[in-house]
Amino acid sequence: MCKVLIFGCVAALILMSAAYGAPLNKTQKAERLEASIIDLGLLKNIDNVSGDFLLYEDSFECNHTTLACFLKELEVLKQDVEEDKQQLVINIKKNLEDFMDPNFSNPTCKKCEANEKKKFPEFHQEMTRFLQSMQKEIV
Secondary structure: OHHHHHHHHHHHHHHHHHHOOOOOOHHHHHHHHHHHHHHHHHOOOOOOOOOOEEOOOOOHHHHHHHHHHHHHHHHHHHHHOOHHHHHHHHHHHHHHHOOOOOOOOOOOOOOHHHOOEEOHHHHHHHHHHHHHHHHHHHO
C-alpha cells in the first residue's frame, strides 16, 4: 500500500513538472530512462514486426539527433506492434520526449534517413544500448 502511494506521488510530481515545463532534474531523468529501458525490455521478444528500422549514429556529439531518430522510429514501431504492446511504445516515447532540445543543431550529424536500416532485434539492441549510455551520462 505504501509503495502504491509513493509511486502515485512520484507520478504526480513528474506530470506536474512536465505540465509546467520545468526542466527534469537528475532523478527524474534517471527514472524516465529506467522506465523506458524496462518497457523496451518488454518488447524484446516480439516477433511480428515486419518493418525495417533506422539505426543511429554512434557519436556523442549527435546524441540529440540520435534520440530524435529513435523517437521517429518508435512512431513506426507503434504502428507495427499488436495493440497490447502499443502502450509500451507510447510510454517510452513520452518518457524520452523531454530529453529533446528543440534548439539543438549540428550540421555534422547525419539525418535519420541516412542511417542504416535493420530489423527489429538489432534496432532494439541499439536503442537499449543508447539509453544505457544516456543513463551513465546522468550519474
